[in-house]
Amino acid sequence: MVGKLRALRSWRAAGGSERAEGGPGRPHPGWFIAMEGGDGAGKSTQLAAVADWLRGRGYAVVTTREPGATPLGSVLRNLVLHAEEHKLGARAEALLFAADRADHMETVVRPALERGAVVLTDRHVDSSVAYQSGGRGLAADEVAALSTFATEGVRPDLVVLLDLDPAVARARREERTGEADKLEAETAEFHERVRATFLARAKAEPERYLVLDANQAPRILTGAIQDRLDQLLPPTAEEVATAARRAAEIEAAVAREQEFRAAQAEAERARREAEEQASRVQQERELAERQAAEQERLRQAKERADASEAAERARAEREWADATRLSEDDKREAERQARERRAEAERERLKSPTPKSGRLEGSAAEQSERPEGPAPESEQLESAARESGRLEGSTAEQSERPESPAPESERLDSPAPQSEEES
Numbered sequence: 001m002v003g004k005l006r007a008l009r010s011w012r013a014a015g016g017s018e019r020a021e022g023g024p025g026r027p028h029p030g031w032f033i034a035m036e037g038g039d040g041a042g043k044s045t046q047l048a049a050v051a052d053w054l055r056g057r058g059y060a061v062v063t064t065r066e067p068g069a070t071p072l073g074s075v076l077r078n079l080v081l082h083a084e085e086h087k088l089g090a091r092a093e094a095l096l097f098a099a100d101r102a103d104h105m106e107t108v109v110r111p112a113l114e115r116g117a118v119v120l121t122d123r124h125v126d127s128s129v130a131y132q133s134g135g136r137g138l139a140a141d142e143v144a145a146l147s148t149f150a151t152e153g154v155r156p157d158l159v160v161l162l163d164l165d166p167a168v169a170r171a172r173r174e175e176r177t178g179e180a181d182k183l184e185a186e187t188a189e190f191h192e193r194v195r196a197t198f199l200a201r202a203k204a205e206p207e208r209y210l211v212l213d214a215n216q217a218p219r220i221l222t223g224a225i226q227d228r229l230d231q232l233l234p235p236t237a238e239e240v241a242t243a244a245r246r247a248a249e250i251e252a253a254v255a256r257e258q259e260f261r262a263a264q265a266e267a268e269r270a271r272r273e274a275e276e277q278a279s280r281v282q283q284e285r286e287l288a289e290r291q292a293a294e295q296e297r298l299r300q301a302k303e304r305a306d307a308s309e310a311a312e313r314a315r316a317e318r319e320w321a322d323a324t325r326l327s328e329d330d331k332r333e334a335e336r337q338a339r340e341r342r343a344e345a346e347r348e349r350l351k352s353p354t355p356k357s358g359r360l361e362g363s364a365a366e367q368s369e370r371p372e373g374p375a376p377e378s379e380q381l382e383s384a385a386r387e388s389g390r391l392e393g394s395t396a397e398q399s400e401r402p403e404s405p406a407p408e409s410e411r412l413d414s415p416a417p418q419s420e421e422e423s
């Protein structure tokens with residue numbers, strides 16, 4: 001199958017589809033291939049090999065030859081190549097070959113071409129021009145015109161020219177059994193002119209000729225001819241069907257691949273979407289956790305701040321209470337100390353000797369009857385008041401006394417008497 005597809009590609013690449021059946025310049029659907037060359041170049045061998053190959057690809061193949069492919073041709077061939085009783089001139093020889101060709105074309109080649117077959121002929125018009133013009137010396141254009149008359153203008157699509165040195169060809173011929181025909185028996189110069197004429201015709205129309213060095217191995221020659229036919233011949237129906245089947249398989253494979261890739265892409269998209277969704281959920285959860293942690297932190301901070309504020313308030317209240325209590329204590333202490341100082345002063349004053357000591361002694365006596373210790377404040381105050389009243393009375397008495405400095409206690413507890421002048 002690969003070989004068939006290769007042939008199809010080769011034919012298309014060579015512009016074969018433009019030469020397709022029924023195309024411009026093609027009077028028939030078949031293909032006409034001529035093998036040409038000197039005697040002993042190996043045409044028959046290559047023709048058989050190529051015919052087998054083409055049949056293997058599915059072509060309808062007709063192998064034939066000139067001269068002698070038809071009953072008439074067979075008679076003419078004997079006349080022209082072997083009849084010793086007739087001495088043929090070059091023109092008669094050319095006409096006999098042309099007669100064989102006309103019969104051959106009419107009864108074998110054209111019908112096969114019209115059926116669409118590939119016709120492989122061993123020798124055709126080029127042989128007439130090479131042998132009867134190049135070899136025998138007839139005018140090339142006259143020989144060619146004679147052939148055109150015989151073929152009605154049908155020309156080979158491809159001429160494969162197996163080119164070989166006539167000396168080598170002669171050596172090959174001599175190895176074979178059988179007698180040489182009239183033309184084979186011609187001189188080396190004759191065969192050199194035949195060779196040169198073939199090559200000149202090929203050179204003049206290279207697109208229609210395949211010139212091969214016939215010294216190469218037969219399989220190499222066959223391969224070269226196959227390559228050229230791959231480009232020339234359209235694919236067979238079997239090849240077209242195979243190619244169509246293969247193209248459909250490739251198309252289906254491409255479609256399957258595209259479906260597979262699309263499914264893969266869809267699966268990948270879905271996977272990515274799921275991943276993104278999971279990531280979003282995770283982020284939201286983390287955000288919620290951070291927010292909850294922050295709220296908890298704030299709640300704890302507020303709790304600590306409230307506790308701290310309460311403690312501060314309690315401490316301030318305690319300090320206030322302490323301060324208040326201390327000030328009352330100080331006040332009480334100050335009052336106590338003031339009382340003590342007054343009591344002390346009083347005691348000091350009472351200890352001091354005065355003229356009214358009798359009364360004071362009496363008082364002292366009274367005091368001595370009391371249990372020891374400081375007198376209650378009320379008593380002290382009362383005592384001080386009484387004493388003050390007595391002191392006022394004694395002041396009057398003092399004014400009658402001769403002037404002398406008053407005892408210190410008097411001076412302290414009573415206002416100093418104003419001088420005579422002041423009063």
Ligand code: TYD
Nearest residue numbers: 039040066067097123124127128131183184
């Ligand atoms: P043939 O026995 O067919 O041998 P081969 O083709 O293998 O060489 O010989 C045919 C001979 O006829 C050959 O020598 C060439 C000659 N010939 C012409 O001279 N003119 C032609 O037009 C043709 C067809 C053949």
